[in-house]
Amino acid sequence: MLMLSYLLATGITTGALYALVALGIVVVYKATGVVNLAHGELFMMGGFLAYTLHVMVKLPYVLSLLLAVAGSFALGILTDRVAFRPLMKEGLASVLLATIGISFLLKGIARVVWGGKGDFLAFPPLVSPEPIRIGNVMIMSQQLVVLLATLAVMLAFGVFFKTTRAGKFMQATASNPRAATLVGIHVSRVYMYTFGVGAAVAGASAVLMAPLTLLYPDIGFVLFIKGFAAAVLGGLTSVPGAIVGGLLVGIFEQLAAGFIGTTIQDVSAFIVIMFALIFLPTGILGTRGIRKI
Amino acid sequence: MNSLTVSNVSVAFGGVDALSDVSVAVDAGQIVGIIGPNGAGKTTLLNVICGMNRPDRGDVTLHGTVITGWKPSRIAGLGLGRTFQTSQLFPGMTVLENLMTGLHLRGRTGLVAAAFRTPSMKREEAEMRERTLAALDFVGMRAFAGRSGTALSFGQQRVVEIVRTLIGDPTVVLLDEPAVGLSVPRVAELDTLLRRIRDERGVTLVMIEHVIRLVMGVSDRVIVMNSGHKIAEGRPDDIRRNPDVIEAYLGRQGDARRPAP
Amino acid sequence: MRVVVSHRAFLVVLFAALALLPVVANQYTLFVGNLMMLYIILALGLNLLVGFAGQLAFANAAMYGIGAYGAALLQVRLGFSYWIAAPCGALLAMAVGTLLAFPALRLSGIYLALATLAFAQFTQWVLLHWNTVTFGAGGFPVPQPDFSALGMSPDRGIYYVSWVVTVVLLAFAWRVVRSRVGRAFVAMRDREMAAQALGVDLLRYKAVAFALSGFYAGTAGALYPAVLAYVSPEGFDLFQMILHKAMIVVGGMGSIVGSVIGASLLVYLLEVLRQFKATQEIVFGALLLAFVLFQPRGLVDFAKRCLPGWAEPLHYASDSESPADVTVADELVPGSGGGAPR
Numbered sequence: 001m002l003m004l005s006y007l008l009a010t011g012i013t014t015g016a017l018y019a020l021v022a023l024g025i026v027v028v029y030k031a032t033g034v035v036n037l038a039h040g041e042l043f044m045m046g047g048f049l050a051y052t053l054h055v056m057v058k059l060p061y062v063l064s065l066l067l068a069v070a071g072s073f074a075l076g077i078l079t080d081r082v083a084f085r086p087l088m089k090e091g092l093a094s095v096l097l098a099t100i101g102i103s104f105l106l107k108g109i110a111r112v113v114w115g116g117k118g119d120f121l122a123f124p125p126l127v128s129p130e131p132i133r134i135g136n137v138m139i140m141s142q143q144l145v146v147l148l149a150t151l152a153v154m155l156a157f158g159v160f161f162k163t164t165r166a167g168k169f170m171q172a173t174a175s176n177p178r179a180a181t182l183v184g185i186h187v188s189r190v191y192m193y194t195f196g197v198g199a200a201v202a203g204a205s206a207v208l209m210a211p212l213t214l215l216y217p218d219i220g221f222v223l224f225i226k227g228f229a230a231a232v233l234g235g236l237t238s239v240p241g242a243i244v245g246g247l248l249v250g251i252f253e254q255l256a257a258g259f260i261g262t263t264i265q266d267v268s269a270f271i272v273i274m275f276a277l278i279f280l281p282t283g284i285l286g287t288r289g290i291r292k293i
Numbered sequence: 294m295n296s297l298t299v300s301n302v303s304v305a306f307g308g309v310d311a312l313s314d315v316s317v318a319v320d321a322g323q324i325v326g327i328i329g330p331n332g333a334g335k336t337t338l339l340n341v342i343c344g345m346n347r348p349d350r351g352d353v354t355l356h357g358t359v360i361t362g363w364k365p366s367r368i369a370g371l372g373l374g375r376t377f378q379t380s381q382l383f384p385g386m387t388v389l390e391n392l393m394t395g396l397h398l399r400g401r402t403g404l405v406a407a408a409f410r411t412p413s414m415k416r417e418e419a420e421m422r423e424r425t426l427a428a429l430d431f432v433g434m435r436a437f438a439g440r441s442g443t444a445l446s447f448g449q450q451r452v453v454e455i456v457r458t459l460i461g462d463p464t465v466v467l468l469d470e471p472a473v474g475l476s477v478p479r480v481a482e483l484d485t486l487l488r489r490i491r492d493e494r495g496v497t498l499v500m501i502e503h504v505i506r507l508v509m510g511v512s513d514r515v516i517v518m519n520s521g522h523k524i525a526e527g528r529p530d531d532i533r534r535n536p537d538v539i540e541a542y543l544g545r546q547g548d549a550r551r552p553a554p
Numbered sequence: 555m556r557v558v559v560s561h562r563a564f565l566v567v568l569f570a571a572l573a574l575l576p577v578v579a580n581q582y583t584l585f586v587g588n589l590m591m592l593y594i595i596l597a598l599g600l601n602l603l604v605g606f607a608g609q610l611a612f613a614n615a616a617m618y619g620i621g622a623y624g625a626a627l628l629q630v631r632l633g634f635s636y637w638i639a640a641p642c643g644a645l646l647a648m649a650v651g652t653l654l655a656f657p658a659l660r661l662s663g664i665y666l667a668l669a670t671l672a673f674a675q676f677t678q679w680v681l682l683h684w685n686t687v688t689f690g691a692g693g694f695p696v697p698q699p700d701f702s703a704l705g706m707s708p709d710r711g712i713y714y715v716s717w718v719v720t721v722v723l724l725a726f727a728w729r730v731v732r733s734r735v736g737r738a739f740v741a742m743r744d745r746e747m748a749a750q751a752l753g754v755d756l757l758r759y760k761a762v763a764f765a766l767s768g769f770y771a772g773t774a775g776a777l778y779p780a781v782l783a784y785v786s787p788e789g790f791d792l793f794q795m796i797l798h799k800a801m802i803v804v805g806g807m808g809s810i811v812g813s814v815i816g817a818s819l820l821v822y823l824l825e826v827l828r829q830f831k832a833t834q835e836i837v838f839g840a841l842l843l844a845f846v847l848f849q850p851r852g853l854v855d856f857a858k859r860c861l862p863g864w865a866e867p868l869h870y871a872s873d874s875e876s877p878a879d880v881t882v883a884d885e886l887v888p889g890s891g892g893g894a895p896r
Contacts, residue, residue, distance in 0.1 A: 029664075035667075082843070082847075086847060090850065092610070092664060093610050097799060097846045098846045100796055101796075101838075101839045101842035101846065102839065103839070104796050104836070104838060105835070105836055106839075107835055111832035112832045112836070232668075263683050267676055270675055270679070273669065274672065277657065277661060277669055278657075281665075345747065345750070364756075366755040366756065367755070369750070374751065377747065381745045381747065381748035382745075383744040383748070385744050385808060386737070386740055387867075394737045394738070394749075397734065397737070397738060397741075397752050397753050397754055398752070398753035402733055402734040402735065404730065404735055404762060407729050407730050407733035407734070408726050410729060414733065457752070
């Protein structure tokens, strides 16, 4: 029972982090109709930036987090300017290929700057690594901190969308870009900020995840696939779906690892993607669009 | 004899009833016009007929065969052709190649024949080429054979598309707003062209149009749709005077076009 | 139609040079030349699927891997002769590739792209972890086929085999593109709805396109263990995916000659950068990005502008002919007279 609760707790914590990655994917997709294939690398860069700031420059953790998120935001904006804006009229294939190019570019840069394939960066733990017991549930204090922080980020995200002007502009543009232009919303600027916000969320997720795991340049793609699986499961157009999807992927992964074997972890995301695309094409909470011919 | 029958077809998209219990019977060799305000379901009706949307209820019959639920390419094989509102010329091909694609169903070359350049393949290609060049001659555009489809003017593109639709000798052709974007003299030419297609080649035409002058002028029968229902059907003169039709058009703000003077 | 000497001439010269290479080259150069031919095959297959048929699929590297592992494992585990194992590997990849056509019918755009990408990752995972069959992450050595009966070293022998296979597959792709099948592909790519309305059966042609690209990638894969004498999962990873894509983007999507150009150039670049994996990633990432942004039609487009005889059928038609250049016919249909509507 303790084992199961541990698995569930881990699953929920990692699931929350996947949910953040998925959120970034969904927010960008909703607004632009495009999935940024470099999203994983934006995640990775956020983590590496935080590492540099916190471990190498020795800034306090929270400050590193904020600066890394700002850095990710900037990278997201750059992605929009370079890959999306000039190519959106050429079609999806061009944008996807451009984002792939960016993803490898960033990965290569990270490898050159921070070390080769075999180098894993260890982020120091935030709190003592002893587990704590809450009733029947055993959880690492580290995980608890991360979980709470993740929830805080999600909350901030929700508040941003519902209350700030920028957030409302983004929602409006996502649902109807033409109408948004007509009421004076600067749509291409909204796209830019959307990419930025998506990247920032990914970066935050990486920084929160960093104390739990090792950082390495290829981690971007691994997290991207998990985030995408979560997004597809929840519905690529649904923000709450991304959260639900993320938690489900995280839990599924941990249970599979616990009961079948750890190598299954790598492939559980793939299983989720296949399952979702075959049986739930619009996701759990997504909406079916009306196809106008 | 009915060449095309739509029986009690209903289609709903996510809670919106695009078509409600619509029935249409088209005789061979007729020109049938479909008019109605935007959102009336006209394009959905064409989509259902050609197989791009499956009706929730009802059936479509072509030349006596029930084609409900068939794939569009299979229905095309029965002799149904279709044009679309927006330009559907293949931009990656020349005009000649576009037209040869129109003869796709007349050919049989597959991977193996293509790989080995069999005599039958070469014969087939030569015949197709002859037919397409003849078709281009028919509309006086042979000089454009080697041009990219995108290098033509809008009117020329429309002509090539119509030729491409007809070159495979379909028996029933669905036209979605063929006159869109054409000036008044061009519309008159289109009118003549449509009549020639019907009279000289015996093709049945089902046409959605907003240019009332054209529809009323060239159609043998007109069907009026509104909000997914067929609200009137008959000869052009009768439709003009039908009070329901007048209400449907003038009772709505926005997109209803006033008839050309 | 027009005599298209230029790009045929280019291909003839290139392959003549490749045929003569074993005479002058050392072992390493021979190896690079052989690799170049494998990548030409890969690029051709991918271009048929993505460039001509318009299917945004990302599983080419996985098919490559299936072909390679299929051929290698049949030899090493079951003792098959290379000449049986290799076609089996290629056919296995073709079969798997064809299966991907079914989701391709229901999924489109981003969903197809990511589904095939996820599938490729799954394949990679299988190669890495199914130790009992695939030997796992370390890979395994594979004996090269014996050519002593012909008096040739294995390297030379497999080089000539690759040459013949590449020329045959190139001719095949060339002919397919110039046929009814090729037109169906391009119609499907450009205007799927209109293609259907003209009778192009989407499922059939998507299946054909996926099968073809699977077969090409599988064939390149089947040659791989004979060329390298070793097989490991690393050779079929994400980087391979970007490499293949970069080849057709740089060379020219929707162009047979472009596939050859892109593959040749990028293999050369790959070998030059063999030292550091990181620089490879940066260079290929930047190359892909730069071409998508500034020269999306690839180098063949550039060649088309400079060399007048270079036009290929079904290739993206040149934009240089604007409507203004064309003498516009005054009447919509000359001869109809533009009579009154009634």
